[in-house]
Amino acid sequence: MPPAGRNRKSPIAAAVSLSPDAISAAATPESQGSGTHTILRQLVSDRMKVGVEKVRVVIGDTDTAPRDGGMRASRMTYVAGNAMVQACDQLCEIMLGQAARILECGAGEVEFDGERFSLRQDPGQQVPLRRVVAQATEPLQVMVYEDYRYPEEVSYICAQVAEVEVDPETGAVKLHRFVTAHDVGTIINPTAHQGQIDGATVMGVGQGLMEEIVIDQGRVTNSNLGDYKLPCAADLFELKTVLVPSGGGVGPHNAKPIGEFANNAPPAAIANAIADAVGVRLFELPLKAEKIYQLLKANGPMD
Incomplete structure (x- = not known):
């Protein structure tokens, strides 16, 4: 990417x-x-x-x-x-x-x-x-x-898996565990590198499960952070990072980017986990409990 x-x-x-x-x-x-x-x-x-x-x-x-x-x-x-x-x-x-x-x-x-x-x-x-x-x-x-210029013919890979629990009575989703795997070059500063992964993953989870701009007749109705839900300590989950060393980095000492990879796939990983858990698939963010509940109700009880 x-x-x-x-x-x-x-x-x-x-x-x-x-x-x-x-x-x-x-x-x-x-x-x-x-x-x-x-x-x-x-x-x-x-x-x-x-x-x-x-x-x-x-x-x-x-x-x-x-x-x-x-x-x-x-x-x-x-x-x-x-x-x-x-x-x-x-x-x-x-x-x-x-x-x-x-x-x-x-x-x-x-x-x-x-x-x-x-x-x-x-x-x-x-x-x-x-x-x-x-x-x-x-x-x-x-x-x-x-x-x-950004070098051509260079790719970086990130794969992510979410483990969720879904309450079929309410549609509420609990994220228990998240695994994020990254293709990496030389890691110049391990603490900063892991910090980028941690922060980006939580941002992606926030986008997937809770962050939403509500618009009514063209007006944003939740225009402050009191009405716009962001991830907090109570929302955190077990995060496992897997680093897969590879060559081809274009930075000093063959370093590779990390800052914009962990935040992209969490919504898709969580949506796939929800589909695996209760058999309903969502295509809009955030993946809200009421949407899941409505789909479960429309599709009938799971086998």
């Missing part, structure tokens, strides 16, 4: 700069709570061989960064992550060149371990990172601005 807007370009800017005490990673997108900035810190930490605590994320604005395509369509790890990795690689080349100048050798002869530069053939000859930063003859800063 490709993200929405796959034929549109996705411009994004990423920049990294080096100071004696930290690496600043500048990104144009704001975070929507999905952990994007944490993932960018992890990528910079890995690429620059420094502790994640030494990386800080700075949010770009219209004064400091070019136009960005925005937070949408499962794009952030793919576009922002790849741009940030590219910026880190370019900054590493500059750093190696500056260290080579101090060590009086070629850049290809220098290695970096996160704290110091050394000659590959003579590790005893070293120069600390702080000195390279202090004596640099050019700014240790790189900005990458790229237009990313």
Whole structure:
């Protein structure tokens, strides 16, 4: 399933700069709570061989960064992550060149371990990172601005199964268990990854069982959250996640999108479970008790 807007370009800017005490990673997108900035810190930490605590994320604005395509369509790890990795690689080349100048050798002869530069053939000859930063003859800063198109011939798969209990006397549905299986690449941040699955699944269940805009003669009659039912803690269920590793990810380290997959199929999975339980099939959302009751009454008792 490709993200929405796959034929549109996705411009994004990423920049990294080096100071004696930290690496600043500048990104144009704001975070929507999905952990994007944490993932960018992890990528910079890995690429620059420094502790994640030494990386800080700075949010770009219209004064400091070019136009960005925005937070949408499962794009952030793919576009922002790849741009940030590219910026880190370019900054590493500059750093190696500056260290080579101090060590009086070629850049290809220098290695970096996160704290110091050394000659590959003579590790005893070293120069600390702080000195390279202090004596640099050019700014240790790189900005990458790229237009990313969603890659063709890439698919991601999600399969979901719901276990429900239906009261045939009232049509009330109780969701007991939900299994969501995902085709995944490299998971950069397991906590954020699972959080995306959990949140998206609950959103999908809300769409399937309770969320409804009521319109009467062209007017929305439930125009506030007091009259628009959303899932709450009392509505939660057992959720089992199955991750199936596979290749072909287009993000850094072969990462794959996860944010917009678990929320799509829950209504269909629940509707299929209801049909399996009591023999009635619904084609409109939400899957309300009164609809089920009416169908059960119209079709007669089950065998």
